[in-house]
Every structure is written in C-alpha cells, then in structure tokens.
Amino acid sequence: MKKFILPLFIVLLISAVIILNHKHQPASTPQVQCPFLVPANGVNGSVIASFDDTLIIRSEGKFFMKSRTGTYMINSSEAYFFPWGFVVSEEGKEVFSVPKYVMNYGEDPEWGDILKNISIENTSYMIKVNHLIACDYGGKILWKHIQPLSYLWEIKEEGVTEKSGESSFQIYTHASEEYFFMAKFLGKPRYHFGPDWLYIYNENGLVKEIKLGEPPEPPDRVFFTSNGSYTLLGFNLYEGDGTPYGGRIMIFNGSEVIFDKFISRNDCLCYPVHGWGQITLKGCARFGMLEGVGTYCNGTFTYEKE
Numbered sequence: 650m651k652k653f654i655l656p657l658f659i660v661l662l663i664s665a666v667i668i669l670n671h672k673h674q675p676a677s678t679p680q681v682q683c684p685f686l687v688p689a690n691g692v693n694g695s696v697i698a699s700f701d702d703t704l705i706i707r708s709e710g711k712f713f714m715k716s717r718t719g720t721y722m723i724n725s726s727e728a729y730f731f732p733w734g735f736v737v738s739e740e741g742k743e744v745f746s747v748p749k750y751v752m753n754y755g756e757d758p759e760w761g762d763i764l765k766n767i768s769i770e771n772t773s774y775m776i777k778v779n780h781l782i783a784c785d786y787g788g789k790i791l792w793k794h795i796q797p798l799s800y801l802w803e804i805k806e807e808g809v810t811e812k813s814g815e816s817s818f819q820i821y822t823h824a825s826e827e828y829f830f831m832a833k834f835l836g837k838p839r840y841h842f843g844p845d846w847l848y849i850y851n852e853n854g855l856v857k858e859i860k861l862g863e864p865p866e867p868p869d870r871v872f873f874t875s876n877g878s879y880t881l882l883g884f885n886l887y888e889g890d891g892t893p894y895g896g897r898i899m900i901f902n903g904s905e906v907i908f909d910k911f912i913s914r915n916d917c918l919c920y921p922v923h924g925w926g927q928i929t930l931k932g933c934a935r936f937g938m939l940e941g942v943g944t945y946c947n948g949t950f951t952y953e954k955e
Contacts, residue, residue, distance in 0.1 A: 825879075881927075895912055
C-alpha cells in the first residue's frame with residue numbers, strides 16, 4: 650500500500666505545480682501577420698477614426714491602432730482606413746516584368762518618315778513599384794497587390810534603336826467609405842501605348858478595373874472626393890499639342906458607376922474640368938466645369954454658367 654501511495658503523491662504534486670504555473674503565465678499575444686503592425690504603449694494623440702472596438706489615432710505624424718488585442722503603431726506614412734481594415738501603400742524598387750513600348754519609325758513614299766507601328770515587349774527590369782497590402786484590425790493580411798510605377802520605351806528608326814528610356818505612371822489614390830481607388834495614367838511618351846486605368850479595391854482585393862481612355866497627352870487637374878458611399882472623380886484631357894479638348898466626370902456609388910460624362914471644351918478658352926468638386930451623402934454632386942458649375946442629382950445633370 651505504501652508503495653502505491655508514494656507514486657500517487659508524486660503525480661498529484663507534479664499536476665498541482667503545472668496548474669499553478671499555467672495560472673500565473675501571462676495571456677499570449679494574438680498572432681499578428683501584418684508586417685506593418687508594431688507593438689506600442691502609452692499613445693496619446695487625436696482619434697481620427699473609430700470602427701467597433703478599434704480606434705485609429707494620429708500622434709506625432711504616425712498612425713496607431715488601439716483595440717482589444719492591444720496597441721500597435723502602423724509603420725507606414727501612407728495608410729487608408731475602412732470598417733473592414735486598412736490599406737498600406739509602400740513604394741520600393743525591385744526586378745519586375747514590365748511592358749516596353751517600341752515605336753517603330755520608317756520611310757513612307759508619300760509622307761516621309763512616319764510612325765509605322767508600336768510593338769510591346771515584356772521585359773524584367775529594376776523599376777519602382779507600389780505595394781498595396783490590406784490587413785484587418787486583428788492583424789491578419791487580407792490581400793497583397795503590386796503595381797509597377799514606371800514603364801520602358803524605345804524609338805527605332807528602320808530597326809535601329811535611336812532613343813530609349815524609362816517613364817513614370819501618374820498615380821492618384823483615394824479612400825471612400827468602403828473602397829480604395831487608384832487611378833493610373835501613363836506619363837510621356839504615351840501615344841498609342843494603351844489605356845489609362847482605374848482600379849477599385851475592397852476587403853476582398855481588386856473588385857473592378859475601368860478603362861479611362863487613351864488620350865494622346867497625360868490628363869491634369871485630377872481630383873477625387875467622397876462622402877459616405879459616393880465618390881466623385883474628375884480630370885482634363887488634352888490634344889497632342891497640349892490644347893485641352895475635354896474633361897471627364899465620374900460618380901460612383903460604392904464601386905458602381907452611376908454617372909459618367911465627357912465635357913466638351915468647344916470654343917471656350919477655359920478648362921473643361923476645374924479640378925474641384927463636392928458630393929453629398931445622397932450622391933448629389935457639384936463640380937467646376939467650363940465657365941461655371943455642373944450639378945448632378947437624382948439622375949439629372951445641369952450646368953450653370955457664371
């Protein structure tokens with residue numbers, strides 16, 4: 650009997666030590682996958698957004714996230730916040746497969762030296778890229794997306810390279826209530842290189858791509874503005890000689906286009922789109938155009954000259 654009691658006592662003693670040790674261990678920190686979240690303490694600043702139990706704080710030029718899982722610094726200077734999480738935009742350089750636009754010139758019996766065609770070659774090159782990484786407020790990575798920020802071009806005369814270079818895309822980003830927008834315009838040269846694009850993202854990643862046309866010159870006076878679920882985008886369009894010939898205004902409800910208008914310059918010595926706009930929570934918009942103000946509300950567009 651004594652031989653049985655001693656081993657039993659030892660087993661009970663070891664079990665008690667394990668239980669006491671477990672009770673006194675600190676709670677484990679939730680596993681955080683998002684590479685931009687750095688643990689932080691004692692953050693004081695202005696609350697710029699609130700989502701359920703998560704606060705977004707701006708302090709000393711940095712973003713912080715405070716929730717039940719703890720307080721973290723968002724280690725990026727450019728971040729966009731949504732009810733479902735946040736998107737970080739980071740630029741860097743890496744080897745990436747990019748298009749090279751080859752402009753092939755040659756002699757024409759009637760017109761002389763002309764652009765005969767443009768061919769596109771994909772090549773690996775060390776270029777600037779934009780990394781978009783979306784995370785939820787629990788630290789989980791939702792998706793990643795990479796966009797090249799530059800492209801290559803080459804001019805050939807009768808098959809011989811005369812000139813080559815690297816040009817940058819013009820990038821404009823914006824956050825609405827639920828969606829992240831990125832407008833991407835070719836720089837110069839760009840003639841017949843293909844369309845400009847608008848990319849729209851949510852918590853599931855890229856949800857829509859919209860062609861923005863193929864004007865001969867880069868647009869300007871590009872602007873975004875949002876209110877609730879509605880977003881307004883506008884920009885000017887130019888001829889090859891730099892003369893403005895029109896503008897475009899687009900209104901979105903979420904990711905859906907509800908208004909898309911080309912504004913003709915006609916004989917007005919003015920900018921078709923002025924580069925500013927306002928939109929209400931109900932999707933009614935006002936924007937500067939031509940010699941006055943355009944208004945869109947409940948399916949009706951009007952223009953008032955000032």
